[in-house]
Amino acid sequence: MDLKHxxxxxxxxxxxxxxxAAKSLYVSQSxxxxxxxxxxxxxxxxxxxxxxxxxxxTPAGELYVSTCRKILALRDDLYxxxxxxxxxxxxxxxxxxxxxxxxxxxxxxxxxxxxxxHPNINLTVTEGRAKTLLSKLEKKEVNCIIIGYDSIxxxxxxxxxxxxxxxxSLVLSSNHPQSYxxxxxxxxxxxxxxxxxHGSNLVLSPRDTSDYRLALRVIKDYEMDAxxxxxxxxxxxxxxxxxxxxxxxxxxxxxxxxxMNLLVCQPxxxxxxxxxxxxxxxxxxxxxxxxxxxxxxxxxxxxYTSVQSSxxx
Numbered sequence: 001m002d003l004k005h006x007x008x009x010x011x012x013x014x015x016x017x018x019x020x021a022a023k024s025l026y027v028s029q030s031x032x033x034x035x036x037x038x039x040x041x042x043x044x045x046x047x048x049x050x051x052x053x054x055x056x057x058t059p060a061g062e063l064y065v066s067t068c069r070k071i072l073a074l075r076d077d078l079y080x081x082x083x084x085x086x087x088x089x090x091x092x093x094x095x096x097x098x099x100x101x102x103x104x105x106x107x108x109x110x111x112x113x114x115x116x117x118h119p120n121i122n123l124t125v126t127e128g129r130a131k132t133l134l135s136k137l138e139k140k141e142v143n144c145i146i147i148g149y150d151s152i153x154x155x156x157x158x159x160x161x162x163x164x165x166x167x168x169s170l171v172l173s174s175n176h177p178q179s180y181x182x183x184x185x186x187x188x189x190x191x192x193x194x195x196x197x198h199g200s201n202l203v204l205s206p207r208d209t210s211d212y213r214l215a216l217r218v219i220k221d222y223e224m225d226a227x228x229x230x231x232x233x234x235x236x237x238x239x240x241x242x243x244x245x246x247x248x249x250x251x252x253x254x255x256x257x258x259x260m261n262l263l264v265c266q267p268x269x270x271x272x273x274x275x276x277x278x279x280x281x282x283x284x285x286x287x288x289x290x291x292x293x294x295x296x297x298x299x300x301x302x303x304y305t306s307v308q309s310s311x312x313x
Contacts, residue, residue: 003075006068008035009047013065016054043230059244060230067237074104078125081108093122094289097133097145100275101235102255106303107146110295121288129208137278144279144293148252150210152274159284161277163300166252168214168271169264170194173243182263186253186304192265194222201247203230203238214271215250222267258304275300 008025012032015021022029040046047061057065098104104127111123126136130147137145137158146163153160169189172182181192202219205211212231219226229247232238235255239262242249252273256262277293279285285293 003072005035005039006072008032009039010065010068010072012036012048012055013057013061016056018055045230063232063237063241063244067232067234070234070236074101075127078104078108078127081111093124094144094285094292095124095126095142097126097128097136097142097147099128099130099133099145099147100255101233103146103148103275106299107296110292110299114292114295118288118291121292123289123292130210131208134278137280140280140283143283143289144277144285146275146277146296148210148273148275150214150273153276153278157280157282158278159281161297162274163277163297164254164275166254166273166275167266168211168218168250168273169253169256169266170197170218170248170250171239171242171256172248172263172265174261174263176246176248176263179263182265184261184263186256186258186264189253189264189266191268194218194224194267197222197226197248198224200224200226201245202226202228203232203241203245203247203249204228205235205238205251206231206233210273211251214273218250218267218271221269254303 008021008027011025012018012021015024018032018036019029022032025032036047043060043064045060046058047064048055049058096107098107104125107125115121126133126142128136130149133142133145133147134153136142148166152162167189170182170192172179178192178196181190181196183190202215204215218224230241232241235251236257238249238251239257239260241247242262243260253264253266256264277297284290
């Protein structure tokens with residue numbers, strides 16, 4: 001899904017009417033109706049109730065629209081902070097690709113410290129799936145990428161640096177029937193027999209992500225026979241759904257928000273997602289760009305002990 005389609009759903013929710021939304025978006029009513037029907041079919045659930053007064057969001061729709069707004073706001077904030085004003089960046093621009101939403105947050109904190117010290121550096125950031133960013137790196141459309149991956153990439157052409165080795169954890173709320181198997185000890189989650197979660201409803205990251213692939217490995221290895229009822233691209237929204245429903249999720253423990261009172265546990269086998277930093281060995285970053293990457297690496301090491309702890313204090 002591109003960001004244009006996120007705007008489609010937000011506008012429908014605001015207008016509560018397909019005709020008015022289509023007029024506001026300058027698209028045909030049939031185009032908008034077909035897109036909404038296709039999306040609801042893909043999700044396997046309605047986003048809107050059809051009532052006499054128009055369209056009213058379902059609970060799933062409210063969560064979906066809230067996520068869309070967050071993604072659009074994140075895009076707008078990032079564009080504003082980096083002052084994307086030129087479609088053809090100058091030759092000395094450092095082009096960075098990031099696949100993780102938490103990675104974007106960490107980058108934002110690092111960049112806020114870095115930029116005042118290096119006001120003349122030109123920087124662009126591209127957000128995308130790991131597969132897309134790997135393709136861009138191969139074509140040298142970006143200088144460096146930070147991606148979440150289910151293995152350590154072995155390519156002699158690349159400098160590969162592990163920013164974080166993240167353990168996959170099962171996430172659930174304190175109201176879940178199996179909550180006694182989990183705790184809020186995010187650094188050392190308890191080991192649980194995941195066979196006890198047989199038949200559970202799961203909400204996962206999108207299927208074209210490493211998080212989804214890793215979750216499927218866990219589900220298969222423990223014969224959980226789980227029902228994947230929803231895929232969400234926003235980790236905060238995903239965790240909110242875990243809190244509000246009987247669903248559980250399987251995501252990297254490092255990505256679990258520390259201020260939502262979520263519970264975590266781990267299988268007796270270890271599954272890792274690796275946050276990797278890659279660039280071509282024959283095109284190393286400039287000293288300025290290298291200092292930014294070092295700062296990002298440092299933030300990965302101290303994220304919950306410094307930045308996040310001060311925000312939640």
